[in-house]
Amino acid sequence: MRRLVFIINPSAGNGRALKKWEALQKELTGDYQFYFTKFPRHAVELVQALDPAIKTLLIAIGGDGTVHEVIEGSLERPRFAIAALSAGSGNDFGRTYTSVATKDEIETLRQSSEDNPMKLGNLQTASSSYIFVNNAGFGFDAEVVYQTNRSLWKKRLNRFGLGKLAYYGVVVKELLTFETATIELTVDGQAHVIPKAWFLVVCNQPYFGGGMKISPNSNPADDILEVTVVSDISRWKLLLLFGTVFIGWHTKLQAMKQFSGQRCQFAVSRPMIGHTDGEYCGRLEASQVASAHLLSQTWAMPVK
Numbered sequence: 001m002r003r004l005v006f007i008i009n010p011s012a013g014n015g016r017a018l019k020k021w022e023a024l025q026k027e028l029t030g031d032y033q034f035y036f037t038k039f040p041r042h043a044v045e046l047v048q049a050l051d052p053a054i055k056t057l058l059i060a061i062g063g064d065g066t067v068h069e070v071i072e073g074s075l076e077r078p079r080f081a082i083a084a085l086s087a088g089s090g091n092d093f094g095r096t097y098t099s100v101a102t103k104d105e106i107e108t109l110r111q112s113s114e115d116n117p118m119k120l121g122n123l124q125t126a127s128s129s130y131i132f133v134n135n136a137g138f139g140f141d142a143e144v145v146y147q148t149n150r151s152l153w154k155k156r157l158n159r160f161g162l163g164k165l166a167y168y169g170v171v172v173k174e175l176l177t178f179e180t181a182t183i184e185l186t187v188d189g190q191a192h193v194i195p196k197a198w199f200l201v202v203c204n205q206p207y208f209g210g211g212m213k214i215s216p217n218s219n220p221a222d223d224i225l226e227v228t229v230v231s232d233i234s235r236w237k238l239l240l241l242f243g244t245v246f247i248g249w250h251t252k253l254q255a256m257k258q259f260s261g262q263r264c265q266f267a268v269s270r271p272m273i274g275h276t277d278g279e280y281c282g283r284l285e286a287s288q289v290a291s292a293h294l295l296s297q298t299w300a301m302p303v304k
């Protein structure tokens with residue numbers, strides 16, 4: 001039987017993760033360890049401090065940011081397998097990968113030893129290298145995430161459980177003011193120039209932005225990354241496009257260009273903010289080149 005370890009981000013989902021943990025803990029029997037994260041990237045440190053020789057089931061309780069950190073901490077630790085108990089605001093991880101909700105589901109995973117190797121993406125910019133489990137992107141959506149997380153309104157509205165209103169406010173503001181760019185994209189040696197681009201996202205799994213199935217063909221177990229670029233679309237049609245993404249009609253729209261391959265490179269004609277798995281990852285300056293590919297390293301997903 002595996003060692004059972006919970007990593008809980010008490011701030012995720014505006015306190016929802018803590019409530020879910022408190023309810024679950026009342027049900028748990030047997031041995032387990034649990035740790036609360038106290039600051040950003042603490043989950044990476046907590047996982048790295050665990051004895052790597054012991055076969056372990058790690059349950060990340062929080063949103064995609066927390067799961068990302070738990071996976072990052074378990075790199076080079078092949079005896080660790082990761083599942084999520086989704087309690088954040090986005091939870092795209094739980095839509096594709098193994099997630100649990102009850103004590104019994106956790107117990108079943110703990111008893112089994114069947115894991116699947118999952119691929120990880122790597123984004124390289126001029127100054128840094130980042131891993132991504134779900135996706136990495138530049139442009140409109142990254143700007144919205146960045147502005148929302150910095151917004152004082154998010155903190156104020158969160159007190160009343162209305163944090164999403166801050167997000168919608170930023171979406172409208174950016175829709176009115178965002179300036180598009182020309183993206184020069186090369187996928188497996190094939191070059192494309194895409195003017196009036198709103199954003200580019202490199203996907204390792206289908207979902208982004210909290211449930212939008214933007215890249216239906218992405219499969220985190222294969223050796224291919226999908227790149228989606230949205231371009232040449234009016235401000236209000238873009239809003240409608242986000243609506244169609246939930247029901248999967250967007251792939252038929254001309255504004256949505258999709259490419260797939262093992263390696264891509266891109267440059268933008270004006271600076272654009274970036275994200276990996278929904279967390280800010282710096283700015284791509286005009287004409288700087290960034291690239292993305294899959295790592296040979298994998299993480300272990302327990303099979304449900």
Ligand SMILES: Nc1ncnc2c1ncn2[C@@H]1O[C@H](COP(=O)(O)OP(=O)(O)OP(=O)(O)O)[C@@H](O)[C@H]1O
Pocket residue numbers: 009010011012013014037038039040041042062063064065066067069087088089090091149278279
């Ligand atoms: N105790 C803490 N206080 C504040 N932030 C924390 C704490 N522990 C972890 N974090 C950070 O919180 C970030 C967001 O967490 P996560 O994505 O799991 O939750 P979320 O509610 O979905 O977040 P968001 O609203 O930003 O999408 C993580 O990237 C992590 O670095």
